[in-house]
Amino acid sequence: MTQTTAPGSRALERYEAVIGLEVHCQLKTASKMFCGCSTDYDGAAPNTHVCPVCLGLPGALPTINRRAVEHVLATGVAIGATTPDATRWDRKNYFYPDLPKGYQISQYDLPLASAGRLTVETSEGPVTIGITRAHLEEDTAKLIHATGGDGRKVSLVDFNRSGAPLMEIVTDPDVRSAEQARRYAEELQLLLRAIGASDADMERGQLRVEANVSLRPRGTEPFGTRVEVKNMNSFRSVERAIAFEIERQAAAIDAGETLTQDTRGWDENRGTTYVMRSKEDSHDYRYFPEPDLPPLRVDAAWLDEIRRGLPELPAARRTRYTTEFGLPAYDAAVLVAEPRATELFEGARLAGASLDPKTIANWVTGAFFGLLKTDPDAAARVDPAQLADLVGRVVGGELSGTNAKEVFAAHAESGEPVGSIVDARGFRQISDTAALTTIVDDVIAANPAAVADYRAGKPVIGFFVGQVMKATRGQANAAIVQSAVRERLDREPAS
DSSP states (O other): OOOOOOTTOOHHHHEEEEEEEEEEEEOOOSBOSSSOOBSOOTTOOTTOSOOTTTTTOTTOOOOOOHHHHHHHHHHHHHTTOBOOSEEOOEEEEOOOTTOTTSEEEEOSSSOSEEEEEEEEEETTEEEEEEEEEEEEEEOOOEEEEEEOTTSOEEEEEETTSTTOEEEEEEEOTTBOSHHHHHHHHHHHHHHHHHTTSOOOOGGGTSEEEEEEEEEEETTOOSOOOOEEEEEEOSHHHHHHHHHHHHHHHHHHHHTTOOOOOEEEEEETTTTEEEEEEEOOOGGGGOOEEOTTSOOEEOOHHHHHHHHHTOOOOHHHHHHHHHHTSOOOHHHHHHHHHSHHHHHHHHHHHHHTTTSOHHHHHHHIIIIIHHHHHHOHHHHHTOOHHHHHHHHHHHHTTSSOHHHHHHHHHHHHHHOOOHHHHHHHHTOOOBOOHHHHHHHHHHHHHTOHHHHHHHHTTOOOHHHHHHHHHHHTTTOBOHHHHHHHHHHHHTSOOOO
8 A cells, every 4th residue: 555644634633643662773883793803894894804703614613802881881871771780691592694694693582771861852742761671782794785797686694783783772652653763863873872882873874763653542551563664764754654653554444454463565756655565473483692702791880880981871961051051942952962063062162161162162063063074174173272263253243153154164164273363364354443433434335226226225234334344354343333323324415
């Protein structure tokens, strides 16, 4: 069935969506989960970052990656989860070409973190989503579907990714809309980046989101038939795919159809989900304890050390920006969502302690964000102390806003100090009222037609200000110029 998602859909007026999310996150470690092979395999030739362990060769024995374990423990602390005194590893058995051993070393009934939560902001207000568990496992190899030299389709296997440390984070069935699902995924990405557990880049496959979606009539308790949705490669896709699946299931129920427990893929181009296979249950994987790895004990001192090492989390930082610095919630969210912007704002605020944080934030969310989009390398050269110097000169009336933008661009391009650029280009704001009034008089005298337009009630003040700024190479104090223009134009015309 093909069903498009209509913005005005009323499916959620009749049905309640029950959604659980599974997020797989590649952890930031130098080596793989159970062997010493490098995880720096992006761009490497296929099957060059491999060894007997991650290829699943007989007789090879795994060794636990301590750093990967610490990343999961840190995630557990950050989401307020419970950590067991001891955990163990399990074998998850299934057969697929990307799984060299025929089983995956994972965790089943004793995860490293359980019963956590994450609060997200939505259009309807804050929503707290329970997190059932976060556990460690090894990643699979990568299947590459291609066309061979003879024109026939082939499937190739690259084992470079096989055995990379992977954290799976599973929510409770608390998500009630496609928007909530997207906001949860976005907030989780921010948290993982903040604590250094992962770069969590969806485009590079470091963060993969899967959703279990079902519907039930509003006011009822039993869950509906659960459908898993995969292949959502962006936050936008997460929201679109779940919204579509809600509509598809509602239309099927309304038509009297029986839903089946399927695994469905998301087709971004068509905007629809499609059946991939029937959905497995946990008993289908025949979990049993991993005999080649000992149980792992987590002592209190180790956990306390990890807790002390955690940085400020995104939610706490947003709250601090609004309460301590008086930033609007929107500005705080924008700054915290981009780690490079957060770093620049924090550094400039410390260097310019007397400056208004909102003014600094405006430069970061404006000029700096624009540079991030067009020239990330130049953006990386923006020095926090130099930004504070620039903002201070603008606030102090030493530098006009127009010239300040030029100075900012020049600093980002060369890394040269703001003061040197200002001196070299002669950018000293003209704030002398008498001098500016003379220039204003000259501009008014040279534009009688525009004066007539002003007398006729037309909005031409900006034209005169622009002409004065042009005459002074952008160095005039715009506020003084505007005041002088109005004062001169409002005089009685000469008789």
